[in-house]
Amino acid sequence: MKFKLFFLLFLFAITNTFAQSSPDSLKGKMPVKENFADDWAMLCKYQKENETLGLPKKGEKRVVFLGSSIFEFWKQKDPDFFANRPYIDRGISGQISPQLLIRFRQDVINLKPKAIIILAGSNDIAGNTGHVTNEKILDCIKSMAELAKKHHIKVILCKYLPVYEYAWNKGIKDASAKIISLNEVIVAYAKKEHFTVVDYFTPLVDERNGQRADLTVDGVHPNLAGYKLMETVTEVAIKKAFKSRH
Structure with missing residues (x-):
């Protein structure tokens, strides 16, 4: 009789332990992982850093990249x-131009820079x-430039760096020609709008219109x-x- 009673008490203790450690009972104790599936442009990457950064100091000529x-x-x-330098790097690996456009308010306008350098298109x-x-x-570049102008931010557009071939996607044909063509329309637009252009293509280019081996x-x-x-x-x-009137 004593053995049966002991056995029943043992079963009750085990059952009670499992009940307490069941998934339902742990829901309130386990940290909930935040779901960023809706953040296609990765606004979360620089959100806290932007808040810590704050606004420019008096006389600071902040530039966002x-x-x-x-x-x-x-x-x-x-x-x-x-x-x-008062330069703020806001690059995110792998991003395409529509993602940069979505980030423009948080990672550019809200930081109150004097100038913006926009490098877009290769991805x-x-x-x-x-x-x-x-x-x-x-x-997308035009939309970003127009937003910058509206907020009195100097616009600097880029001639993209030369690329002969994308190592991770060799199925892209004539990458160098596509980069050159993109640079031509960017420069034409910049000239029309009196924007400054920074040429990242010419200093790095080799004879194949790719990047020089010693620089990449x-x-x-x-x-x-x-x-x-x-x-x-x-x-x-x-x-x-900064010297430009536009």
């Missing part, structure tokens, strides 16, 4: 270029979806030496933009 991996890796390769081309045209890329890590992204050349032409373009 808006783009994809070229800009994001730039700060990693040469952090001093940004640390010692659109590299996606190989069949829906991308220079016109669609330029439409993969034919698309610059190494430190490549970024140093970009820094030189960027500084010239920023000074030119």
Whole structure:
């Protein structure tokens, strides 16, 4: 009789333990992972950093660099270029021009910069979806430029870096020709609107209209030496933009 009673008490204890540790009972204890599926443009990436950054100090000529991996890796390769200047890097690897447009209010306008450098288009081309045209890329660039003008932000557009071939998507044919064609329409638009252009193509290009082997890590992204050349032409373009009346 004592054994049966002990056995019943043992079963009750085990059942009670499992009940307490059931998934339903743990719902309130386990942290809920936030779902960012609706954040296609990755606004979450710089949200907290923007809040910490705050508004420019009096007399500060803040410049925002808006783009994809070229800009994001730039700060990693040469952090001093940004640390010692009022330059704000807002690059996100892999982004296409519509994503930059969605981020424009949070990562540019709300930061109250004096100038914006927009580098867009290469990832659109590299996606190989069949829906991308220079016109669609330029439409996004135009929208960003118009927003900048409305908020009295100097606009600096970029001639994109040369690309002969995308290592991760070799199915893209004539990448170099597509980059050159994109640069032509960007420069034409900038000339029409009196925007400053920073030329990242010419200093890095080789005889195949790709990136010079000594200046790149993969034919698309610059190494430190490549970024140093970009820094030189960027500084010239920023000074030119601030002198411009437009």
